[in-house]
Amino acid sequence: MIVDCHTHLQCSERGKLTEEHQRLCKNVDACFVLAGAGPQRNEWNADLETYLRQTPKAYGFAAVNPLDNDITTKRLKSLKNQERMVGVVLYCAEEDFHPAHSRALQLYEAAEQEGLIVFFHNCPPFSQTATMGYAQPWLLDEVARLFPRLRIVIGRMGLPFYLQTLCLLGKHENVFADLTIHPQKIWQVYNLIMGAYEAGVMDKLLFGSGFPSAEPDHCIETLLGFNKMLADTHLPQVPREKLRSIVERDSLKTLGIK
Template sequence: MIVDVHAHTPTHTGPVPDADRLTYQGWRTDRPVTTTNSWDDYDAAMADADVSIVFNIAVDDPLASTGLDYRPEDTNAATLAFTRAAPSRRVGFMSVNPTRPDALDQAERWRAEGLVGIKLGPNYQEFDPLGAPALALYGWAERAGLPILFHQGASPIRHAPLRYTYPLVTDEVALRFPELRIVMAHMGHPWGKETVVTIRKHPHVYADVSSIYLRPWVCYESLLAAVEWGCADKLLLGSDFPIANTGEAIAGIRRVNDILAGTALPRVPAELIENIIHADALGALGLTDAITREPW
């Protein structure tokens, strides 16, 4: 089974009206990204995945032009409706801001509704990932058995603090919450080596490869580091829709060695790439029954 662990909830249930259509230049270097999309657009993008994990980032100060355009209530309601429409193929994660006074109440509410994990972007949501409110949410998630997928690494958004997404911050989180299942998005690009040494030491910390294939050297360096440090089995497939789609993600990591033609540099083993594509992501995150379970 192919599981795409990193996709964003569509902005529109039906076709996107021309007046609503938005693109953003900053997410890719080769072309602009259309940040408004329909349920059908999502299904087309996920055609090569059997199951996808879907979410958005709840921000209190929306940045519509970049695609960060959902307030907490909107993003979770949209994700829930979308996953309920195809529960055997879509697994929904909530997003909450730990600094909101009702954060834990909201987390419990959306858990009860059927969202089975949490997506956090401390840089976009403007909270300290090692601050007391965030630690309280991690503790709740650990007790409740909900995995957390963190945005890690670079962002083109100027106001988003890079220090909040540096991979070694996740090491601190995992030290305090050893049973919390964590996914480090984008292999922390460009800090792939820091991500690798973090997932290597923590049994329940993983990384997804979303978007790294858009930058060939980052992709090669990051995957080779996982090979050399013996933790390539901790890598999960992700596309980062709408920035890319599952097929593009698969093709991109399969091309990881293309830049090495004519060199003696070490290759990333082909079997490793196939293991990422077919990784048991739901099992790793404690979500084996996520596509069949009833709401709590």
């Protein structure tokens, strides 16, 4: 089972990538599709809803800004009733709101009640106007404590603050992180994986490609070939079965998606 837990249908440089994404879906068993943030949020959420109806392998996360969107239980129930819409994605840094803002807490309460996952997409590249202070994973500690049944996913390991993410993964049963790597950034990949291994939280990592920034096949090749990258060094390695378990994890089951 290969589930790509971090993909997008659009990017600022290439626009809409519907056909390219459908090609990606042929190479995985399932994938999470995250709607984008910003003034086009409603349009992108509508595009996502349409795409989910056309693509059986895709599971959607609607983009929500709790400061200016409807966050009532009724609204989230409506989201959940859409075909394979399984959660919401928040861009706290880019949209300039604290993850524990009172309005955000109302959203989490409704999401927990409706069984929706909350995906925090607070990761590079940041725009010049982003508030990086709101991207720090430790801010989610309060959220995880207040809503222990809320399933939380931290995007891209919470980079550049991944050490905070590792602490949260070890502390809270309901917190997970997607290991979306840049295959060309070898030293970054090494530190992410070795940090998770030494922290004993490899079972909390979900595979992701970050498409269109990378392709799942390339990311899988990098992860499974992790120890080969270290062949001519004296750096510690990670058991191959631990690496394979990330790639082959049934993230749908892990996150309670039926």
